[in-house]
Amino acid sequence: MSQTNQIAQAFQVPFIDVTNDDAIFEGEGWDAVVVVAPRLADIKQDEINLLAAHASQIDLRVGKSATLLLAPGLAGGRLIISPVVGADDAYNDVRIFAKAAREGIAIAKAAGASKPLLVVPSLSDSRFKNAQQVAALACGQELWQPLEAREAKSLAPSFSAIGLLNSDTHSLLINAAESGRVLARDLCGTEPERMSAIGFAQYCVNAFTGSGLTVSVVDELEQLKHDYPLLSAVGRSSFGVERHHPRVVKLEYVGEGTITKTLLFAGKGVVYDTGGADIKVAGSMAGMSRDKGGAAAVAGLMKALSILKPKGIKVVAELGLVRNSIGSDAFVTDEIIQSHAGVRVRIGNTDAEGRLVLADLLSHLRSQAEHEVNPQLFSVATLTGHVVRAYGGYTALVENCVAKQKGIAVALADVGEQWGEPFEVSRLRPEDFDKVADKNGAADVVSSNNGPSSITARGHQYPAAFLLKASGLAQSELAFTHIYIAGSAVEGDPLYGKPTANPLVALLQFGFL
Known part of the structure; x- marks a missing residue:
């Protein structure tokens, strides 16, 4: 070991x-x-x-x-x-x-x-x-x-x-869940040099050694640029510092027996968010090493699954690990970058970087999901402060029309209520898609407005519309739910409070349904 x-x-x-x-x-x-x-x-x-x-x-x-x-x-x-x-x-x-x-x-x-x-x-x-x-x-x-x-x-x-x-026999579940939560807290709560993208990836590789999961790490810069162009744009200014290079960690669990359901997760792992060229000011950069809470929670979920080994389900995860660095090579507002799905994305604000990372991950998962049994896609992220303004310390769910028809958010919210990780359910509206439309047509979609999300109307709903567009999911019949954990990823002090690993337990129980 x-x-x-x-x-x-x-x-x-x-x-x-x-x-x-x-x-x-x-x-x-x-x-x-x-x-x-x-x-x-x-x-x-x-x-x-x-x-x-x-x-x-x-x-x-x-x-x-x-x-x-x-x-x-x-x-x-x-x-x-x-x-x-x-x-x-x-x-x-x-x-x-x-x-x-x-x-x-x-x-x-x-x-x-x-x-x-x-x-x-x-x-x-x-x-x-x-x-x-x-x-x-x-x-x-x-x-x-x-x-x-x-x-x-x-x-x-x-x-x-x-x-x-x-x-x-509650201890089997509790020990497995707690093992995953320890891993998730470690990944989320550790400072940005110790848990850089490289450190995060290696910590995952070590944690899953002998677990039975399939684990791989994308670490070649040219492959990252080609396969994850939006993620690579976020990390562009980090390329000149070897210890800050980005990584994508891929994890897969396949249960015994006939597979009846496939869950696919994208986890946002921005190991440090400076805001990029749209730099965070007035002390708001503090605590941004916690911007990797989504990837941490997904990694912890996979750890728990590797111990419990539930039958009949398959779970696939991609964790996008990147540092949103400042420098002469940083990406900037107004750039148009083509996503992995071939969608031209105009950058509205470089501090809205998490949705760029997720869009490429979701595009890869979308391609895989099209060949899986009963697929359901999720993204987990500390994506926007607006969800904290809207719901305080609660996790929010925003789903596409396919997931809504299947009742996924409602079912997940019911599970969360029973297991002490409650959710609030939001809805996508036509205005959310209007907000991400590029006004002059040079691009297919715009990533964000250029104001703080916390004071932007529908500031946590419309990013889900962007994810659907930029990842190619808007043109598919796949169920997708975005999980916002900006308010629930840590407790107490929002900057340096103890990580919670939310919503690992609810997702673990949801996987058994």
Whole structure:
């Protein structure tokens, strides 16, 4: 195993299914019990229920805020009650369990536990049918540390394992999903020299060694220029700096048995976005190493698939990795560049670079999809700040008419609601295609206007119209959905907050439908 693989995998805390209630007691190998429940009465284990009820009589915080109790006889003598707040509010969803789990596991870590047991009682409310899995995944999000810190400080995981009480083989899914999320967080959250296009590609190659996936990297500049002309335009000014050269990573998973569905993903991997010649100003360049979150999430999805190995589906991915550099050879506004699909694209703003990268990737995937079984195409990207203005921290979906007829966005949104990664569904309108029409006819399509997307009307809808036109998908009968993650790719600080790997879990579950 490579050193990179060791660093990534060694930091993942394994989840273990526990089916015996006796695990809550001292001597069973666990050293803390973390209970995540809306009410103390929901706790099924009498020993926990009685202790918590007694404690609530002398400490009014018990059952109202996350609390550590001295619990002789229970695992490690530690009982942490982390209440789920707002379960009776019809507008809340399963994410309230994630919030409570993070609070509880943080206390277990601070208390010195090394092998906690997570207890999430089953509830009849259909909103919370995946509460235990969502809570467990939230623990993984809470415990992840940046790759730079792990390498510099030789950090070890906080826990040797987390037990899932009364879990019915949930750990297989959770461990696979978390393995993918660790990879995605590493790729998205690491600084732009450590995770340059070359570094990103190599990290993927290392991560997929022995996985059974087909992996290849396009690294020759002349091939990139020929096969990915829009992507190469974005990276043109980086060609003079060898360590900044672009890459395209291709991944393919083929499940056993008869293939009934093919999913094809394009991931935006702009490893650093300066804005190019339309340079980002007033401090807005900070955090632009996170502009590779789409490619990171897709890579993580493929990692999870390689572990779960679902039957009957095929998944293909192309990750476009490029640095939008500034320099004398940078591409500029007003240039007309022919895409891989043969569409003449007028550059409206060099800071609208992600859609150029995706258009070429989607053109390649379109050509392949035409020969696949039940194909569905997706692109995943931190494409535009307008989606944050429109929906805050939520992921948005914009689909073409074929995907809309198939109900793909609605189905994906339903899955996301159940797994704590909710979506907002937007619609393409005729005005979106009008906005990307080149007004004097010199080009077939214009990439963008020249103003900030966040103050542009329909600023996150019309880029999907551009993708359809520039990739050749507008002339096909293929279902296509663009997934906007600008607001959901990181949590907390929008510049340097912890990457979330959204919407990896929802896409993973969607693939099983």
